Amino acid sequence: MISLDKKIIIRVPATSTGIGAGINSIGIAFGLYYTVIVEEEMQHWQVNHALGDDVPNDENNIIVQTILKVDPTIKPHQLTVMSDVPIGRGLGSSTTAIVAGIKIANALGELDLSLDDEINIGSKIEGHADGVASALLGDITVSYFNGEMATTVKTKIPEVINALVYLTKDDGSDKAIYKNQVSSVDAVKASSATNVLVASLMSNEWTKATEMMENDAIYTDNIYEVVPELETIRKQAHELGIYGTFLNQSHRCVITFGTESELNQLRDRLNFGKLDGVMRLIKVDHSGATVRGE
Incomplete structure (x- = not known):
């Protein structure tokens, strides 16, 4: 006490x-x-x-x-x-x-x-x-x-995993990043992906978990137009063999999981791009x- x-x-x-x-x-x-x-x-x-x-x-x-x-x-x-x-x-x-x-x-x-x-x-x-x-x-x-x-x-989460957090440039708008209505097909996809994500986390199968984090079944169809940074970061990350990039529910940050070495490589690549937000490498x-x- x-x-x-x-x-x-x-x-x-x-x-x-x-x-x-x-x-x-x-x-x-x-x-x-x-x-x-x-x-x-x-x-x-x-x-x-x-x-x-x-x-x-x-x-x-x-x-x-x-x-x-x-x-x-x-x-x-x-x-x-x-x-x-x-x-x-x-x-x-x-x-x-x-x-x-x-x-x-x-x-x-x-x-x-x-x-x-x-x-x-x-x-x-x-x-x-x-x-x-x-x-x-x-x-x-x-x-x-x-x-x-x-x-x-x-x-x-494995001790070696960190996160690269990209804070988008906030224009003050309340962007719609999820579909207003989800079809039964997309609902099943989203539910299945979430089930596999949770099961992978519980069984320490990190690679499978990060793949499921990128399931976009419930994002609006033009999500890359709404938050173009998501596409840019995913593309660069995938070229480095890094998966596990997702858009925060508030739409104000894009987060990528990886080891410190992997994320430093990704940050170096993104620093040469045209992103105008702020990037931070942080621990879990x-x-x-x-x-x-x-």
Whole structure:
């Protein structure tokens, strides 16, 4: 148990969703972190951060709102936030804040929530379980959420696997990347690909898993026109023998899995192209959210 006389430090990994056809069900945690230090009790909530003027620093902050949803009796504290998770870029910046709020409420309220409890609470807030589950557990998670209860399974990604994340140039538009209606043929293809993807992950058949990540049965037919970077990155990756490039569910980043050596080669190739976004080589987080006192 963490002493409430000490500062509490919460660290939550970034997440991504939309792997293959696993919409709202498959999530992954990455080694970019959202850290919150819980400091002294205050008269009013104070959230110190350098995340920009659009992020509230009072009780309207999403961390505080989450804390009070979990336990409305918790008294105001000063919170200090440090984050290298980009906001609004498809890497779970809001999810990390929600998970941090749940962890803080659990500590301050001495609620003794289990991980399953925390996943259920976060899933109800988010409306789906994928990002919350991967942020809490790390690695890749596969979840089902019926609106009340989430069922989640975690599986390990090989330690040598990293991710090259390409952040698309955000034009502020809400692009449609999935079909409005899916034919029975495409539905079967998507379901089959997701089943094989999950089975491959569980049996540690990484090559098969990465091939299934590229199944596009539910993407809109003109997906390469909507997000041309996806085609460019896949083409260059395939020429290097690298598979496992997918478009994040938010459409704001394209992610490719591979070893550090493979991804450095891919990044070098792409740097000579005409992509105008930002590329980052990051590790997979294998541990999920952590809580400690000091």
